[in-house]
Amino acid sequence: MRIFKHYILFLSGVAVSVLLSITYSRVLRTLTPTFAMHARNTVWHTAESRRAALDLSQKVRVLCWVMTQPPHLESRTQHVRDTWGKRCNIILYMSSKESDFPTVGLNVSEGRSQLYWKTIRAFQHIHKHHLDDADWFLKADDDTFVVLENLRYGLSKHNTEEPLYFGRRFTPFVKQGYMSGGAGYVLSKEALRRFVKGFADGLCTHNTELEDTGLGQCMETMRVRTGDSRDVLRRQTFHPYPPYYYLPRQLPRPRPWYLLYEHYDPVEGPGCCSDLAISFHYIDAVGMHTLEYYTYHLRPYGYKYRFNPDNK
Amino acid sequence: MMSEGSSFMKGLILGGIFCLVMSYFETFNPGVHSESHQHLHHHLKPLSKDELQKLSESQMSELTQQVRVYCLIMVTPKLLVHWVTVNDTWSKHCDKSVFYTSESSKAVEGFDLQEQDEWARLRKAIKHAYENAGDLRWFFVARPTTFAIIENLKYLVLDKDSSQPFYIGHTEKSGELDYVEYDSGIVLSYEAVRRLIEMFKDEDKCPERGRALWKMPEEKQLATCLKYSGVFAENGEDAQGKGLFNKKSTSSLISDSMGQNPADVVEACCSDMAITFGGMSPSQMQVLMFGVYRLRPYGHDFHDSLTFLPPKDSDND
Numbered sequence: 202m203r204i205f206k207h208y209i210l211f212l213s214g215v216a217v218s219v220l221l222s223i224t225y226s227r228v229l230r231t232l233t234p235t236f237a238m239h240a241r242n243t244v245w246h247t248a249e250s251r252r253a254a255l256d257l258s259q260k261v262r263v264l265c266w267v268m269t270q271p272p273h274l275e276s277r278t279q280h281v282r283d284t285w286g287k288r289c290n291i292i293l294y295m296s297s298k299e300s301d302f303p304t305v306g307l308n309v310s311e312g313r314s315q316l317y318w319k320t321i322r323a324f325q326h327i328h329k330h331h332l333d334d335a336d337w338f339l340k341a342d343d344d345t346f347v348v349l350e351n352l353r354y355g356l357s358k359h360n361t362e363e364p365l366y367f368g369r370r371f372t373p374f375v376k377q378g379y380m381s382g383g384a385g386y387v388l389s390k391e392a393l394r395r396f397v398k399g400f401a402d403g404l405c406t407h408n409t410e411l412e413d414t415g416l417g418q419c420m421e422t423m424r425v426r427t428g429d430s431r432d433v434l435r436r437q438t439f440h441p442y443p444p445y446y447y448l449p450r451q452l453p454r455p456r457p458w459y460l461l462y463e464h465y466d467p468v469e470g471p472g473c474c475s476d477l478a479i480s481f482h483y484i485d486a487v488g489m490h491t492l493e494y495y496t497y498h499l500r501p502y503g504y505k506y507r508f509n510p511d512n513k
Numbered sequence: 514m515m516s517e518g519s520s521f522m523k524g525l526i527l528g529g530i531f532c533l534v535m536s537y538f539e540t541f542n543p544g545v546h547s548e549s550h551q552h553l554h555h556h557l558k559p560l561s562k563d564e565l566q567k568l569s570e571s572q573m574s575e576l577t578q579q580v581r582v583y584c585l586i587m588v589t590p591k592l593l594v595h596w597v598t599v600n601d602t603w604s605k606h607c608d609k610s611v612f613y614t615s616e617s618s619k620a621v622e623g624f625d626l627q628e629q630d631e632w633a634r635l636r637k638a639i640k641h642a643y644e645n646a647g648d649l650r651w652f653f654v655a656r657p658t659t660f661a662i663i664e665n666l667k668y669l670v671l672d673k674d675s676s677q678p679f680y681i682g683h684t685e686k687s688g689e690l691d692y693v694e695y696d697s698g699i700v701l702s703y704e705a706v707r708r709l710i711e712m713f714k715d716e717d718k719c720p721e722r723g724r725a726l727w728k729m730p731e732e733k734q735l736a737t738c739l740k741y742s743g744v745f746a747e748n749g750e751d752a753q754g755k756g757l758f759n760k761k762s763t764s765s766l767i768s769d770s771m772g773q774n775p776a777d778v779v780e781a782c783c784s785d786m787a788i789t790f791g792g793m794s795p796s797q798m799q800v801l802m803f804g805v806y807r808l809r810p811y812g813h814d815f816h817d818s819l820t821f822l823p824p825k826d827s828d829n830d
Contacts, residue, residue: 207520214524215531222532254812283778350810448799448829450601471829476807490767490778495804498785501606501664503819504806507830 254350258290261353263387264335265289266323268412269296269304269343270311277343278302280489288349290335295323316382316412321400324388328397336361338393341385346484346492351477352387354510355430355438361389364425369439370464371413378427378464379417383482384439386413388425395423431465432475433510440474440481443488447473476508555691556754557681557747559669559786565818577819579675580667583649584610585638587631588657590618595657597621598795602802605824606663608649613638632731633721636713643706650675652706654699658791660798661698662805664821665788669749669757670700671819678705678744680736683758691746692736696791697758699735700749708742715741755784760791763801799829806830 265286269278278294282302286292297319299306307322309315320340327338337356341347359365366388368380380386388396396419399405405419420427430438440447442459450470460467467473484492568576584607588596596612600621604610612623615634624641628634635654642652651670655661673679679702682693693699701709712719719738729737736746749757759766766782774781793801806823807830823830 210520211524211527214521214526215528216524218525218528219532222529222536226536250814250816251812253814254810257812348808348810350812354811444800444803445796448803449796450799471803474803474807476809477811478808487764487768487771490771490782491764492804494763494767494779494783495801496808496810497813498779499662499783499787499805500785500809500815501662501805501821502668502786503817503821504664505820505822506807506809507823508807 257350257353257357258288261337261357262290262335263337263339263349263352263356264291264293264327264331265339265341265347265349266293266295266327267341267343267345268316268319268323269294271296271298271300271304273343274300274302274304276486278304280486281341281343281345284489284493285347285349289339291331293323293327293331295319295326314410317407317410317415320412320416321407324393324396325400328393332390332393337387337389339385339387340382341480342383342482344484345383345385345480345482346489347385347480348478348496351438351475352479354477355432355479356387359389359428362391363389364391364395364423365389365428366392366420366425367428367430367439369430369437369441370427371417371462372464373462374414375417375421377421379414379420380427381439381441381462381482382411382413382416384441385480385482386416386439392420392425395425396420399423429465430479432477434472434475434508435465436468436472436475437465438475438477438479440478441483443481443483444474444492476506477510555684555748556750557669557673557679558750558752560672561752562818564672568818573818576671577667577821580651580671581608581649582651582653582663582666583608583642583646584661584663585642585652585654586610586612586657587635587638587654588612588623589615592657593618593620594795595798596623598798599657599660602798602829603661603663605827605830607653609647611638611642611645612657613641630722632728632734635731635735636721639701639706640710640713643710646703650703652701652703654695654701655789656696656791658793659696659698659789660793660801661789662787665757665786666700667821668786668819669788670702673702675702676704678702678708678739678742679747680705680739680744681747681749681758683756683760684746684748687733690733690736690740692733693746694758694760695730695732696760698789698791699732705739705742705744708744709735709739712738712742749788751784751786753784757784757786757788759783759787759789762792762794762797763790764797765792766790802829 267281294302294304295307296304297307297309297311305326307319309318309322366386368386369384370378371381372378399419399422404422409415432438446459584604586599586604613626614623615629617625626634626637628637680693681700683697684691685694718741751757770778770782
């Protein structure tokens with residue numbers, strides 16, 4: 202009996218020892234990180250120089266304002282903020298209510314019928330508080346994706362003291378045409394002054410609910426010219442719809458509905474869109490981050506791009 | 514009392530010695546993985562920036578010229594739109610691309626293998642590719658639902674000797690078998706293919722028509738035949754350990770990342786040097802083509818050590 206007891210104790214000792222060793226090695230393994238954790242903040246890509254972009258951001262200062270509303274802050278505006286919003290020299294999120302997002306509270310209510318009021322109030326706010334803080338003033342929706350570097354590049358050859366504005370030029374309703382609201386449009390400093398002055402002097406009024414048409418009419422009244430935002434190969438830079446509307450090749454066909462308002466002859470297929478595209482619209486949250494990935498991260502190593510506008 | 518305690522202690526000590534001895538021989542319990550085994554066979558990365566900079570101009574130029582890729586795209590008439598889209602997009606960046614089809618299509622050109630069985634088709638395609646490789650030393654096999662960035666593939670294998678056996682992609686494990694997933698693309702070196710074709714002759718180890726009641730998918734059959742020839746699957750990764758071969762689409766991966774890493778969606782998601790994305794629709798591929806080869810922010814300049822020129826007669830890159 203005693204020998205049996207000793208035997209049991211001996212085996213228990215072996216078992217405990219083995220179990221402890223297994224546990225120890227298991228714990229050790231889980232504590233050892235397997236991959237290097239990449240830095241959570243801005244990762245500077247190896248062998249990348251952003252000098253030219255940085256210089257341009259100081260020479261061509263852009264104030265962006267995003268048309269948004271309280272229910273969109275989490276589903277849409279947040280993703281603007283996480284992607285392109287931070288690339289503006291100044292970014293303002295315009296809503297009916299002030300909040301810690303932070304949003305600027307305009308003295309209007311929400312709804313499609315209020316869009317032009319929001320636009321008017323937004324530009325009046327910017328004129329009052331930020332006129333000297335930037336050179337150009339961009340309006341975008343909370344589902345517009347904007348490539349700021351390409352916007353600055355396009356604007357760099359223009360003089361902000363001239364009455365000019367740029368965007369995706371549409372034809373109807375306004376003689377000189379007007380800029381699509383969704384694709385985003387950008388006003389020169391003089392254009393902003395004249396817009397605000399127009400309302401102050403009663404030359405421009407809230408005569409429509411459509412913010413892009415309304416603004417376009419006021420621009421025409423105040424003698425602000427519609428600029429041509431196409432690149433040197435005449436490809437569009439501002440886009441009122443997502444990329445998949447324009448890029449796939451099509452057989453020659455009459456204009457589809459989404460190209461009916463175009464001022465310039467639309468091109469379908471690869472020639473639709475500039476390499477240095479400025480905006481796409483109707484972009485949902487996943488689309489925002491996907492475009493961010495395509496524009497700023499994913500690339501073909503060593504590839505010699507075809508389009509080099511500076512060398513043309 | 515004491516003698517009982519000492520029995521236990523003796524047991525404890527013996528057990529401890531036993532464990533030490535076992536772990537020394539690395540045949541210890543499954544809780545412990547052999548790290549060095551993993552390192553040798555599993556992770557394959559491109560040359561680091563430092564290593565690249567150490568190469569001379571002529572070495573660089575030589576390597577760039579040597580790394581040439583033969584793309585085998587395995588199609589069927591059912592996937593006609595994908596077939597046409599791949600033909601119009603990324604396959605133009607291969608040094609040679611052939612669309613191997615199960616049956617011919619009037620709408621578009623392809624190499625008709627006249628074979629309905631997928632594994633038999635793959636075997637025939639690989640044999641044909643090997644015989645027609647010319648001086649191309651790397652083979653890339655993909656379905657037309659996959660989008661590939663060939664420049665990044667070349668960057669990955671730049672310093673790898675194609676006369677050594679390489680079998681690269683996104684690796685998965687099935688029991689004891691490590692295999693490369695088909696949907697994220699399969700990379701094979703010249704030597705790997707040579708050995709594979711030799712193994713094709715062995716009807717026992719590598720049968721053309723499976724004898725089992727169920728059919729093993731081609732990716733596993735391929736892995737088995739390669740394993741018998743001493744060629745093992747390796748996972749293609751970037752310097753940070755992010756997988757370069759993806760079987761999911763870009764939007765699917767971004768969507769996953771939004772759920773898992775909302776503060777850092779893009780950084781946590783996918784590699785800048787990604788090579789493949791699977792499950793892409795034709796219009797997603799057109800957009801990705803634009804996104805990869807054209808869309809970029811002005812003023813961000815990269816000083817890459819290699820140069821790859823755009824292909825001739827192409828207007829969407």
